[in-house]
Amino acid sequence: MWTWQIQRSQIVFGLLILGFVVLAGRAFYVQVVWSDFLETEGNKRQVRTLDVPAPRGHILDRHGAVLALSTPLASIWVDPKVFSQHPDAIKKLAQELGQSELDLLQRIKSNDTRRFLFIKRSILPEIANQIESLGLPGVYAKPEYKRYYPSADTTAHLVGYTDIDDKGQDGIEYIYDGWLTGKPGRQQIIKDLEGRVVEFVKNIEEAEPGKDLVLSVDKDIQYFAQRALKEARVKHQAVAASMVVLDAKTGEVLALVNEPGFNPNNRAQIKGEAIRNRAIASLIEPGSTIKPFVMAQALELGLVKPGEIINTAPGYMNVQGHMISDAVNYGRLKPSEIIQKSSNVGIANIARRMKPEQQWELFRQLGFAQDLGLFLPGESMGYLRHHSEWMQVDQVSSSFGYGFNINLMQLAHAYTIFANEGRLLPLSLLKLDQVPDSKQVVSPEAAQQVLTMLESVTHQGGTGTEARIEGYRVAGKTGTVHKTRAGQYQQNEYSAMFVGLVPASRPDMVVAVMVDKPSRGVYGGGSVAAPVFQEVMRHALRLRNVDPDGAL
Incomplete structure (x- = not known):
């Protein structure tokens, strides 16, 4: 009887030791052997590269007066595949943007297989931040720039204009588009499961503003x-x-x-x-x-x-x-x-x-x-x-x-x-x-x-x-x-x-x-x-x- 108890204790102890060895081995395998693989897989799900827009260069008259400049704005976009599953979020977003809930719902349903859809372009950054703070699933704000012309119609035919994506379409804006266009930057960030940015990691590439252009015009x-x-x-x-x-x-x-x-x-x-x-x-x-x-x-x-x-x-x-x-x-x-x-x-x-x-x-x-x-x-x-x-x-x-x-x-x-x-x-x-x-x-x-x-x-x-x-x-x-x-x-x-x-x-x-x-x-x-x-x-x-x- 005594011998059996000793043997049973030894068996249990041996099993515990074996369990610890297995756990240690697993931990070693996960933390050392698989660490790069697991980190890569985790990054795929959480770490993202974010494009940082760059403003176009200023257009100036011969005395330095600004004829065209870029103002920071934002656009709201959604992931229809995710967003369509949350009716309450659709209602809240429609309210924030002053849009018809029915119209927004129809747009989402007609694009429910897409992963990207602009809902509203060129809104004030503070409004975009307010919408982001609501934490609506599948809703995101994208920073961008919009061209503004202080002289309005006075210089319109000469200076020209850009499209909604800030590309030159006419006049100086068009013929010097390559000179005026900035180089976008890139940032590495971490997002949570809802797609919200929770941490800034690093700047991969700094955004470079476009170059200014001084015209002959007065x-x-x-x-x-x-x-x-x-x-x-x-x-x-x-x-x-x-x-x-x-x-x-x-x-x-x-x-x-x-x-x-x-x-x-x-x-x-x-x-x-x-x-x-x-x-x-x-x-x-x-x-x-x-x-x-x-x-x-x-x-x-x-x-x-x-x-x-x-x-x-x-x-x-x-x-x-x-x-x-x-x-x-x-x-x-x-x-x-x-x-x-x-x-x-x-x-x-x-x-x-x-x-x-x-x-x-x-x-x-x-x-x-x-x-x-x-x-x-x-x-x-x-x-x-x-x-x-x-x-x-x-x-x-x-x-x-x-x-x-x-x-x-x-x-x-x-x-x-x-x-x-x-x-x-x-x-x-x-x-x-x-x-x-x-x-x-x-x-x-x-x-x-x-x-x-x-x-x-x-x-x-x-x-x-x-x-x-x-x-x-x-x-x-x-x-x-x-x-x-x-x-x-x-x-x-x-x-x-x-x-x-x-x-x-x-x-x-x-x-x-x-x-x-x-x-x-x-x-x-x-x-x-x-x-x-x-x-x-x-x-x-x-x-x-x-x-x-x-x-x-």
Whole structure:
């Protein structure tokens, strides 16, 4: 009996020891041999990598004013497969977001096999945090950024806008998207069984904000341009209006404005004709604003002398069965008077002295029907037939701006030759540190002679007197062009234009204005477009601290 008790004790003790050995072995196996495997499996269920959004770079005007910035927001998304199993959570989320519970339930049910579904985009971070704090199963907040434009519609056509995912869609936002876009970061976090973040582990990669971009544009000039265009469009009941302001000495774009416009902060407005950048997208026959270029080329080639008298009587002429006429019979005119009074007959007589290829080559050197080099979306280059296809009437009509088309920016660009001794500057949307290289189009002498003629346009007897600015000498040219429809010129539909340089003694800015289809009885470029130039430049000269040069 005693022996059996000893044996039983030894057996129990041995079994206990064996149990401890097995447990120790298991513990060793789990903690040492299987540790990496188990840790990996645990991490799969709890450790997550979280993308950290990066803001886009700021877009600034030439003086550092912010035109576009990224504001932190958040979006609410759900895992429909999990969320659909919790009716109470659906009710609470609908209440927090101010949505219909029935609509939300239907959305979830129709996507119940998915694992990701946005419920509401671009909400305030504090609202997202409040929703996250409710601990609703399958509901998550995703931090993100939304673009905001402080100048709203004032700079919309130039700066552009982004989509809901913060990708550039138009304007500067689109063409410099790669520069402005930041590099997202990554964080390692631990989530609980409900998917809530319970611990931050480490930064795997820091988010890098996008790079800032400094534009050539002046926000304040943009403002005055937009205000003046809007007033002119309303006053004359016009379909649209556009304005381009260039730095005459550098080719920088100081302003680009279109009316009607849109507010890029309101996505409901980003549609239709409102987003059309008419200054580069709408093609126009430039009309009489072309005459100074033809005059400059004729002076350059020695085909006309500054003091020469040209007979325009009886105020009309017939070219291959087509009638070319002036508003009145101006009779005998000097070249300067042809520009001042905008005589079609006078400039036609001068153009006929020129070979077609000489006139065509001038237009090509001015950049007509060619890419501007700005890369703005929607640009239309225009159309200019080769001189080999011209008849005499084509050459004559093109001398006063008919028979080919360009955009308003191309027209403003071409006028920089009169501010730079005959040289054409490349355009820039970015602020420049130095004057870029230019190409010689006409001689300095010819450019200066025509600049003097352009100044006479704003003097008594000229067509652009309403462009005059007190204290400053103004040079410019008016244009009034019949609109076309179905290939036919419309007798009662016009585009009114004015292109000006100020101050005329040392041009600081080149400005082109176009008002499309004014419809209240006044339609001339001198009456409709020139006052817009005057209003905007009156402020712009002050903003740029340009000293008066003593206007008559």
